[in-house]
Amino acid sequence: MMSQWKDIDLIANEVNSGKTTALSLVEKSLATIEDKSDYDAIISVIKDRAIERAKSIDARIVKGEKVGRLAGVPFIAKDNMLTFGSATTAASNILKGFVAPYQATVIERLEAEGAICVAKANLDAFAHGSSTENSDFMVTKNPHNKKLVPGGSSGGSAAAVILDMAPFALGTDTGGSIRLPASFCGAVGFKPTYGLVSRNGVIAMASSTDVIGPITKNVRDTAIVMEVIAGQDTLDSTTIKLDSYDFIPDKYSLKGKTIGVVKEFEGSDISKPVQTKFGQTIETLKSLGANVIEVSFPLIEYSLACYYIIAPAEISSNLSRYDGTRYGFSDSKATTLEESYNKTRSLGFGREAKRRIMLGTYVLSSGYYDAYYNQAQKLRTKLIEEYNQAFKKCDFIITPTAPDVAFAIGENVDDSMKMYLTDVLTVGASLVGIPAISIPANVGNSLPIGIQIMADQKHDADLINFANALEGSI
Amino acid sequence: MKKNNSSNYFPTIGIECHVQLKTKTKLFAAVKISEGDIRPNIATSHICFGMPGALPVLNERAIYLGIKAAFALNTKPQIFSKFDRKHYFYPDLPKGYQITQFSQPIILGGSVGIKTNGENKIINITRAHIEEDAGKIIHPPGKDYSLVDLNRAGVPLLEIVSEPEIHTAEDARAYAQELNLIMRYADVSNADMYLGNMRFDVNVSVSKDQSKLGTRTETKNLNSFKSVEKAVEYEIKRQIELLESGKQIVQETRGWDDAKQRTFSQRSKEDAHDYRYFPEPDVPPVILDQELINKIKSEMPITVSLIRNKLSTIGIEDSAIDTLLSEIKVGNFMYEIVNKYSVHTAKKIANWLSSDVQGYVADRVFTWDQVKLNESSMVELAKLTEDNTISSTSAKLILKEMLLNGEKPVDIANKLKLVQLSGSDDLLPIIQKVISENPDAVADLVAGKDKAIGYLVGQVMKLSSGKADPEISSKLIRQELKL
Numbered sequence: 001m002m003s004q005w006k007d008i009d010l011i012a013n014e015v016n017s018g019k020t021t022a023l024s025l026v027e028k029s030l031a032t033i034e035d036k037s038d039y040d041a042i043i044s045v046i047k048d049r050a051i052e053r054a055k056s057i058d059a060r061i062v063k064g065e066k067v068g069r070l071a072g073v074p075f076i077a078k079d080n081m082l083t084f085g086s087a088t089t090a091a092s093n094i095l096k097g098f099v100a101p102y103q104a105t106v107i108e109r110l111e112a113e114g115a116i117c118v119a120k121a122n123l124d125a126f127a128h129g130s131s132t133e134n135s136d137f138m139v140t141k142n143p144h145n146k147k148l149v150p151g152g153s154s155g156g157s158a159a160a161v162i163l164d165m166a167p168f169a170l171g172t173d174t175g176g177s178i179r180l181p182a183s184f185c186g187a188v189g190f191k192p193t194y195g196l197v198s199r200n201g202v203i204a205m206a207s208s209t210d211v212i213g214p215i216t217k218n219v220r221d222t223a224i225v226m227e228v229i230a231g232q233d234t235l236d237s238t239t240i241k242l243d244s245y246d247f248i249p250d251k252y253s254l255k256g257k258t259i260g261v262v263k264e265f266e267g268s269d270i271s272k273p274v275q276t277k278f279g280q281t282i283e284t285l286k287s288l289g290a291n292v293i294e295v296s297f298p299l300i301e302y303s304l305a306c307y308y309i310i311a312p313a314e315i316s317s318n319l320s321r322y323d324g325t326r327y328g329f330s331d332s333k334a335t336t337l338e339e340s341y342n343k344t345r346s347l348g349f350g351r352e353a354k355r356r357i358m359l360g361t362y363v364l365s366s367g368y369y370d371a372y373y374n375q376a377q378k379l380r381t382k383l384i385e386e387y388n389q390a391f392k393k394c395d396f397i398i399t400p401t402a403p404d405v406a407f408a409i410g411e412n413v414d415d416s417m418k419m420y421l422t423d424v425l426t427v428g429a430s431l432v433g434i435p436a437i438s439i440p441a442n443v444g445n446s447l448p449i450g451i452q453i454m455a456d457q458k459h460d461a462d463l464i465n466f467a468n469a470l471e472g473s474i
Numbered sequence: 475m476k477k478n479n480s481s482n483y484f485p486t487i488g489i490e491c492h493v494q495l496k497t498k499t500k501l502f503a504a505v506k507i508s509e510g511d512i513r514p515n516i517a518t519s520h521i522c523f524g525m526p527g528a529l530p531v532l533n534e535r536a537i538y539l540g541i542k543a544a545f546a547l548n549t550k551p552q553i554f555s556k557f558d559r560k561h562y563f564y565p566d567l568p569k570g571y572q573i574t575q576f577s578q579p580i581i582l583g584g585s586v587g588i589k590t591n592g593e594n595k596i597i598n599i600t601r602a603h604i605e606e607d608a609g610k611i612i613h614p615p616g617k618d619y620s621l622v623d624l625n626r627a628g629v630p631l632l633e634i635v636s637e638p639e640i641h642t643a644e645d646a647r648a649y650a651q652e653l654n655l656i657m658r659y660a661d662v663s664n665a666d667m668y669l670g671n672m673r674f675d676v677n678v679s680v681s682k683d684q685s686k687l688g689t690r691t692e693t694k695n696l697n698s699f700k701s702v703e704k705a706v707e708y709e710i711k712r713q714i715e716l717l718e719s720g721k722q723i724v725q726e727t728r729g730w731d732d733a734k735q736r737t738f739s740q741r742s743k744e745d746a747h748d749y750r751y752f753p754e755p756d757v758p759p760v761i762l763d764q765e766l767i768n769k770i771k772s773e774m775p776i777t778v779s780l781i782r783n784k785l786s787t788i789g790i791e792d793s794a795i796d797t798l799l800s801e802i803k804v805g806n807f808m809y810e811i812v813n814k815y816s817v818h819t820a821k822k823i824a825n826w827l828s829s830d831v832q833g834y835v836a837d838r839v840f841t842w843d844q845v846k847l848n849e850s851s852m853v854e855l856a857k858l859t860e861d862n863t864i865s866s867t868s869a870k871l872i873l874k875e876m877l878l879n880g881e882k883p884v885d886i887a888n889k890l891k892l893v894q895l896s897g898s899d900d901l902l903p904i905i906q907k908v909i910s911e912n913p914d915a916v917a918d919l920v921a922g923k924d925k926a927i928g929y930l931v932g933q934v935m936k937l938s939s940g941k942a943d944p945e946i947s948s949k950l951i952r953q954e955l956k957l
Contacts, residue, residue: 081527082526082527088526090526095526098526100525100526100527101520101525102520102525104527199527199529200527200528200529201527201528202527203526203527204526204527204756206755207755207756208755234531235529235531236529236531236756237529237530237531237532237756237757237758238755238756238758313752314752314755316750317559317561317570317571317750317752319570320561320563320569320570320571321524321526321568321569321570323563323565323570325565325622326523326524326568326622327523327525327526337565341563361750364561364750364751364752365748365750366748366750369750369751369752373752
């Protein structure tokens with residue numbers, strides 16, 4: 001499938017040089033969004049503001065001004081990022097119609113380089129899910145087969161990129177929410193090191209693992225977007241500083257690189273086609289001169305359990321603010337404060353949000369805190385140690401991104417355990433805070449399969465280089 | 475309540491104090507704190523409103539003040555401290571949780587010295603932690619709705635928790651007052667009671683067995699020293715009466731009704747919140763730099779207890795010391811005076827400030843803010859009285875002028891013609907006139923009736939419009955009469 005979009009830096013060059021206009025790009029993007037609306041990837045379109053911004057960029061270029069390295073490049077933001085020009089809903093009824101009073105740092109950074117946000121993508125409400133079926137508004141369809149899910153929670157963003165609605169999209173990843181939909185849709189999805197990209201203005205899911213990252217058609221585009229959005233932010237105290245923000249891949253040889261394969265994932269519930277493709281990928285790596293070794297994570301089998309204690313704990317806390325008193329949905333029939341809280345939250349939150357609030361409240365309750373939350377935190381510390389040990393032996397760790405290809409819409413909705421198991425391969429990197437990327441393996445006409453590569457903390461540039469070198473060979 | 479019963483009980487009191495840290499902006503938002511402005515929600519931002527995506531950013535000044543508070547409380551700050559979330563739903567709490575230091579506070583330990591009835595006592599501090607304040611709920615009378623004002627939401631507080639080592643209402647009040655002075659002298663807080671910068675919660679229990687604590691109640695939100703004392707007094711009495719009538723104390727939170735001067739039940743232990751504390755993931759732990767700690771320690775202002783000891787050593791009475799210390803600039807001023815000048819001079823100045831000037835302030839002649847304290851002027855004034863250049867009555871007149879307009883005492887004395895006539899050149903003509911005009915009194919004096927001298931000196935004072943030095947006048951009269 002040929003894309004109508006060139007690589008991001010080429011698009012920006014054409015706008016900056018006057019070869020094309022930002023307006024024509026925005027119009028092309030908006031037309032595609034309109035054309036592919038039956039995939040339900042988009043919650044709202046930022047039409048007026050996008051056109052206005054495109055015109056002003058074009059006017060500046062006519063005047064001879066240099067606009068920026070993303071001049072006129074349209075993009076789509078997951079609808080849990082606060083933007084001007086349309087509502088920001090997190091795909092939840094409790095925030096339906098919420099107009100943000102400020103923009104997320106990531107949006108501000110992209111706009112400062114001339115990028116134009118044209119639409120807000122669908123997601124599992126508050127990013128709780130692996131399929132976008134938990135959106136309170138609609139289920140996004142997989143671009144390869146409308147009966148299948150696109151993965152989640154950034155399903156709208158990944159589908160939009162593959163549906164060619166814009167050259168790139170932004171997603172958020174808390175336990176795999178960028179990588180999984182990238183895998184199911186056949187896109188590149190990058191989860192940076194925790195703290196590399198500001199979370200300011202992004203609706204929190206689990207604050208200690210939430211990251212923002214790009215979903216693109218290729219690794220190079222990911223690198224360009226990362227160079228713009230990465231960096232310390234005074235508005236997010238958990239952001240970190242890197243020595244270099246140079247992510248653009250260069251000549252890179254896989255020769256002599258040591259790649260770890262996780263022993264514990266062998267023979268686990270990974271589907272045949274995924275196992276086959278993963279096996280071929282390992283062979284390719286070897287043939288390219290990489291040294292493939294086995295690394296063991298004795299505790300990795302507990303990582304999913306650990307994640308589903310820590311994440312709901314933080315979720316239950318982060319969702320406390322949606323109480324109907326200051327913004328968002330409020331049940332007007334309530335006559336007392338308590339009734340207002342109860343009704344607003346009962347009607348405003350969907351099933352999955354409620355499930356996670358209950359779980360999180362439980363694990364933080366006095367009498368259970370030590371048995372659950374505290375244990376999970378200890379386990380998390382141990383997991384970090386295990387990953388640190390592993391990265392002493394290898395440069396990268398490679399796994400499939402998901403145990404299987406995209407599943408059918410409705411297939412897992414009544415089995416939340418099965419749904420949670422979709423995250424088994426991705427939550428580790430989230431708990432540990434390391435960078436991880438999912439790149440699509442060539443599967444011909446079959447459903448996309450993603451290969452996940454992880455690197456040690458702050459080795460984002462190395463990871464991008466590696467993925468870029470491997471991309472196209474698998 | 476019969477006295478013989480109450481004396482069998484041993485009250486134990488622990489006090490939690492919330493003191494507002496003196497920062498320009500809020501604890502987690504770059505929003506200027508508004509005080510005394512009644513317009514609601516003017517000092518707010520998306521962070522104060524708990525908007526989606528809003529993240530807290532720690533105000534480093536609050537940590538700086540926390541370090542100062544540690545030294546002011548006779549301890550050291552903790553190198554590692556961190557913030558936690560404390561959850562409950564209420565409209566004054568926009569995020570649904572308060573950010574506070576639960577498990578690892580910035581201060582562990584410390585002490586406060588108090589003095590009651592001439593006895594010095596040490597009250598130990600359990601801990602002190604930094605946290606954000608909540609907003610305010612307003613219930614308009616006669617309306618079926620309430621309003622929320624978030625100006626106060628996110629204002630930094632230091633919560634200081636004492637050990638349960640206080641045993642009388644009087645000591646509870648003394649502790650509260652001393653804590654107030656400590657925070658003000660250390661410049662950690664304005665600690666303005668009127669603005670609600672300092673609020674107290676008192677935990678009170680009584681027990682017949684001194685080695686065992688009774689069931690306690692917590693009376694919350696006391697905003698004056700008097701209410702601290704009265705609430706403790708009331709609780710002790712109430713609890714003893716309950717126990718004496720065979721009833722039990724319920725562990726509960728109580729409020730204070732200032733109009734009725736009594737505590738009332740607010741919520742029992744069974745209704746207590748489960749706050750579901752856990753580490754705040756948006757605010758990294760605070761790890762203090764030893765150099766910064768050293769720097770702050772070296773810059774600590776003189777402590778209130780040091781000034782108190784100094785003043786006490788030279789023999790100033792406790793009540794006068796309390797008066798002097800109640801105004802920071804007066805306390806610090808007196809510290810300098812005691813260090814540099816004679817006990818006599820220092821006591822004279824202390825007396826002026828604690829009685830005369832305090833009197834003017836009490837009578838609203840002027841406020842302490844208007845008072846200009848100048849060391850050299852004050853000492854000069856003391857000297858003028860010591861060498862009899864002016865009378866002590868005149869000194870008080872000069873003092874008032876001097877403190878208000880900053881003029882030199884000599885200039886004021888000359889301007890107001892208050893310099894005493896002590897030289898014989900000035901006094902003799904007056905004395906001769908008095909002798910010639912009062913032959914009866916002179917005869918009495920000559921006849922040995924010493925009482926008459928008073929009358930004659932009085933006449934001299936009258937003729938000199940009060941400027942004559944009475945002692946010298948008396949001597950000169952006797953000299954003239956060759957007595």
